[in-house]
Every structure is written in C-alpha cells, then in structure tokens.
Amino acid sequence: MKTQGVGITITEHILRQERQNPRATGAFTTLINELIVAAKVISREVNKAGLVDILGATGRINVQGERVQKLDIFANQIIIQRMQHVGQLCCMGSEEDPDLIEIPPEYPKGDYIIVFDPLDGSSNIDVNVSIGTIFGIYKREGGSPNSDILLSEVLQPGIKQVAAGYFIYGSSTMMVYTTAKGTGVHGFTLFPSVGEFLLSHENIRIPEKGKIYSVNESNYQYWDNRTRALVDYFKTPDRKTGRPYTSRYVGSLVADFHRNLLKGGIFMYPADKKDPRKPSGKLRLMVEANPLAMVVKEAGGYASDGHGPILEIDPGELHQRVPLYIGSKKDVELAESFISGSAA
Numbered sequence: 638m639k640t641q642g643v644g645i646t647i648t649e650h651i652l653r654q655e656r657q658n659p660r661a662t663g664a665f666t667t668l669i670n671e672l673i674v675a676a677k678v679i680s681r682e683v684n685k686a687g688l689v690d691i692l693g694a695t696g697r698i699n700v701q702g703e704r705v706q707k708l709d710i711f712a713n714q715i716i717i718q719r720m721q722h723v724g725q726l727c728c729m730g731s732e733e734d735p736d737l738i739e740i741p742p743e744y745p746k747g748d749y750i751i752v753f754d755p756l757d758g759s760s761n762i763d764v765n766v767s768i769g770t771i772f773g774i775y776k777r778e779g780g781s782p783n784s785d786i787l788l789s790e791v792l793q794p795g796i797k798q799v800a801a802g803y804f805i806y807g808s809s810t811m812m813v814y815t816t817a818k819g820t821g822v823h824g825f826t827l828f829p830s831v832g833e834f835l836l837s838h839e840n841i842r843i844p845e846k847g848k849i850y851s852v853n854e855s856n857y858q859y860w861d862n863r864t865r866a867l868v869d870y871f872k873t874p875d876r877k878t879g880r881p882y883t884s885r886y887v888g889s890l891v892a893d894f895h896r897n898l899l900k901g902g903i904f905m906y907p908a909d910k911k912d913p914r915k916p917s918g919k920l921r922l923m924v925e926a927n928p929l930a931m932v933v934k935e936a937g938g939y940a941s942d943g944h945g946p947i948l949e950i951d952p953g954e955l956h957q958r959v960p961l962y963i964g965s966k967k968d969v970e971l972a973e974s975f976i977s978g979s980a981a
C-alpha cells in the first residue's frame with residue numbers, strides 16, 4: 638500500500654520488514670537510517686563535484702577558503718561520523734582504513750558490524766561516471782558488547798551478513814538492499830525534490846542467463862589460459878547459445894553490477910599476473926565481493942571466485958582480495974566450469 642502522494646520510503650519499507658520479525662528491536666532500522674543520511678550527503682557532494690572544479694578548487698582550496706577533500710576520503714569520513722554514534726555498532730571496517738575502526742568511548746556500542754567501500758570506482762570519480770558505496774552488515778557472534786572486538790570476530794564469511802547493499806550515484810541516486818531473510822532485493826530511487834529514497838524497483842530478480850559480459854579485457858595477457866578461454870567463448874558467435882555476448886564495462890563495480898542485475902549477464906574480475914602482490918585480482922572480498930554476492934544471491938543469481946561460492950569463503954584478512962565472477966546464475970556457473978577446469 639502506498640503512502641498517499643509519495644510512495645513507500647526506504648525507512649517505511651525497512652520498518653515493515655522489521656515488524657514481521659517478532660524479535661526485532663528497531664536497532665537495524667536505526668543503523669540503516671543513519672547510513673542513508675550519509676549516502677544522501679555523499680550524493681550531494683558527488684553531484685556538485687564538477688561544479689567545484691569550475692569554481693576553481695583544483696588547488697584543493699575552495700572559493701570560501703575551505704580545504705576541498707578528495708571525494709573518497711570525504712565519503713569515508715562522513716560514513717564514519719554518522720555511524721559511530723548510532724549506538725548499534727561495535728566496530729566498522731572500511732576500504733579506506735587499514736585497520737578496524739573503533740567506536741569512540743563516548744558513544745554506546747551494540748553488536749552490529751558494518752564493512753563498506755565508501756566510494757567505489759575511484760578512477761571514475763572526477764569524470765562524471767557512475768560511482769557507488771557498497772556495504773555489508775554482520776552481527777557480532779560472541780563477546781559482551783563492552784569488550785573490545787577482535788578482528789577474528791569480524792572476519793566472518795559473507796553468508797553471515799544480515800544485510801547488504803549499495804548506493805549508486807548515477808543519472809539518479811539509488812539504493813539497493815537485501816536482508817538475509819529471503820525477503821528479496823529492493824531498489825529505491827532518491828527523489829531530490831522530496832529528499833527521500835522511494836521504492837522504485839520492488840523484488841528485483843536477475844535473469845537466469847544474460848547477454849552481457851563485463852571485464853577489463855586489457856588484462857587478457859595477464860590471465861591464465863582458462864580465463865582467456867572463457868572470454869573467448871563469450872565472444873565466439875553461436876546462435877544456439879546466444880553468442881557473441883555484448884561487452885559492457887564501466888570500470889565502477891557498482892555500476893557494472895547494477896546494470897547486469899537488471900539486465901542479466903556476468904561481471905568478472907579474474908585473478909591475473911599483472912601485479913605479483915595481487916595474485917587474486919583487484920577486488921576486495923569483504924567490502925566489495927561479499928555484499929554484492931549476497932544481493933545477487935537473494936535476486937536469484939550467483940557469485941563465485943571461479944571455484945565455489947564467494948559467500949562461503951572464510952576471510953583471512955580485512956582487505957583480502959578475491960577473483961570475482963558475479964551475475965546471472967547460468968553464466969556464472971559456466972564461468973566456474975571454465976575456471977575450475979571442468980569445461981574442458
């Protein structure tokens with residue numbers, strides 16, 4: 638049922654879902670609401686980023702004489718500032734911070750953990766191309782709320798996420814989220830005139846098989862033969878299996894993922910030999926792969942590291958990297974069969 642004249646707001650939607658759970662305390666709603674406020678602020682800053690340059694802030698001092706921060710650093714700070722006082726978190730983990738972010742002693746703590754990539758798609762920040770914020774939420778499983786949390790308590794497999802999602806700052810700003818209760822994946826669009834995220838994409842389902850493959854193909858020479866064979870397969874014409882696939886690559890994970898979620902297809906960032914320090918590719922398990930893996934799973938898709946489900950990987954460290962194949966179930970299963978060698 639719609640609220641007269643407006644539509645369902647994200648807060649209303651989360652509250653309704655929470656009401657269906659008799660043990661819900663409202664803590665989760667408070668948490669997400671604060672994250673939404675942070676995303677609205679980030680969205681505003683992203684929208685005016687080009688304008689800042691026009692106003693002559695390239696020297697990182699704006700016309701008011703204020704220091705202009707890099708947007709990704711700004712996004713990180715705003716999320717931390719908004720989230721640290723909500724009282725529901727025991728710590729945070731960010732792509733921008735090497736260590737766990739503690740909750741300052743003056744604020745109450747709870748038993749939720751949030752991990753996030755504050756502004757993903759760094760190469761697209763300054764060029765007016767879609768970028769995003771990715772988040773995953775876990776619950777602390779042991780320990781008393783007042784005892785210091787250990788990194789080992791944070792390093793949970795993605796399957797343990799209680800919620801996950803992303804914000805995309807594109808031609809419009811959207812939030813897509815899911816909770817781990819099989820309640821579906823829902824998309825909300827920010828209506829600037831109302832200042833609210835309103836339900837625009839209810840119960841998103843990703844097509845079982847798509848027509849799009851998304852990969853940075855300039856890494857071809859750094860891939861192993863199986864990865865090359867997979868991409869060659871997508872490009873080889875075959876009417877029966879709907880090939881060649883179409884290539885689409887924005888270079889912002891959130892944007893590439895979001896498009897494929899709605900249209901079907903596969904995004905991949907395989908392992909490569911480009912940088913010996915990053916043998917598992919570029920993307921991070923906890924702040925990038927796991928949240929999107931949960932979203933895609935709840936939408937009927939699949940995410941794999943080429944050998945098995947992303948969501949079942951036990952993280953060894955906060956910033957662990959992982960090869961990622963994510964999207965339509967049939968396409969990712971096919972990729973897995975190539976990468977694990979069973980397609981030969």
Ligand code: AHM
Pocket residue numbers: 732754756757758759760853888889890891906919
């Ligand atoms: P970032 O966290 O520094 O922005 O890097 C992650 C981004 C993803 O959004 C995107 O999928 C990928 O890096 C693109 O990498 P590449 O430029 O190697 O294709």
Ligand code: MG
Pocket residue numbers: 732754756757758925
């Ligand atoms: Mg990132």
